[in-house]
Amino acid sequence: MERLLTGLQPSGSLTIGNFSGGIRQVIDYQKNYETFLFVPDMHATTVPQDPYALHRNIKSAVGLYIACGVDVNLENMHLYIQSENLYHANLSWILECMTPFGELTRMHQFKEKTKNKEGFSAALATYPVLMASDILLYDAKYVPTGIDQKQHVELARNLAERFNERYKGDYFLMPEPVIPQIGAKIRDLKDPSKKMSKSAENTKGTIFLLDSEKDIRKKIMGATTDSDGIIKFDEENKPGLSNLLTIYSVFSGLSVDEIVEKFKGCGYGELKKSLADLLCEKLTAIQARYKEIMESDIIDKALDRGREYTEKIAREKYELIRKTVGYGRI
Ligand code: TYM
Secondary structure (H helix, E strand, O other): OOEEEEEOOOOOOOEHHHHHHHHHHHHHHOOOOEEEEEEOHHHHOOOOOOHHHHHHHHHHHHHHHHHHOOOOOOOOEEEEEHHHOOHHHHHHHHHHOOOOHHHHHOOHHHHHHHOOOOOOOOHHHHHHHHHHHHHHOOOOOEEEOOHHHHHHHHHHHHHHHHHHHHOOOOOOOOOEEEOOOOOOOOEOOOOOOOEOOOOOOOHHHOOEOOOOHHHHHHHHHOOOOOOOOOOOOOOOOOHHHHHHHHHHHHHHOOOHHHHHHHOOOOOHHHHHHHHHHHHHHHHHHHHHHHHHHHHOOHHHHHHHHHHHHHHHHHHHHHHHHHHHHOOOOO
């Protein structure tokens, strides 16, 4: 079975954007690939985190993966926490030594996250290398993510190629980003020029998977649209409305064309109300399963099994790479 790998940072509570770009794809592909789904907790500390909140968000993330439909009973599903496996950071160091600093500071996310900021951590620049290490350690062929992570997966490809060429061998498999056709970038409901983010300062534009019905309705009804009143998918001229149609498609399984047809001649209010109903129905079902999962031992069992399995693979790969670069004794 080919391998598929992805992770979602526990830097806050997960959003419908994370569902769309990350979790949903894992659920769609989980039966066909050996799946490595992990919590990149070390990525979260690129910015300061409250330790207690971080612990809580890690467990909550895993609870949500499972509540959304990740099947921990599948033999080929491996759930684990990045920091419980020391090889991720070790491989990252070796790869960092092969990455020109300029390649990191030119990345979109680095520029965005550091814009008008001072005193940010060096890890904000180097974290894509840790991400490359997360991927390359396991010879993952497919990396499902939203569009925002595509450049980072491309860095992993560059590093794999660079390493294989320098040391003349097939040490790393070339990973491929898997970006969904629809919902690769869910936008902020209040400011559709931005992507919806779990760490946005204004949470009115973000729907969290654990939001209450009241909040979901309020946020959808208050979403920014435009004034021409025509329901049409046009990301350039009608980014707010197109975003609502995209979210509708992600959660209903209908195509955007089908949704436009369904709401032909209706006002935006009607579309918003129907979308709010849909999200409330889907998210309350997820939340009910989440509550049960959080009170059970499913999470710990899955993580223990995942840690044991994935650590062995990571250790073997790391040992090979460590010797290849000349570390330690012959
Ligand atoms: P993170 O935690 O920012 O996002 C997790 C996943 O959700 C996707 N995503 C979105 N998709 C659509 N619309 C949005 N508004 C939206 N916001 C987020 C992201 O693209 C991602 O798929 N560096 C990664 C985590 C990571 C990782 C990895 C991913 C660490 N190591 C190895 C894949 C492979 C990150 O910060 O994602």
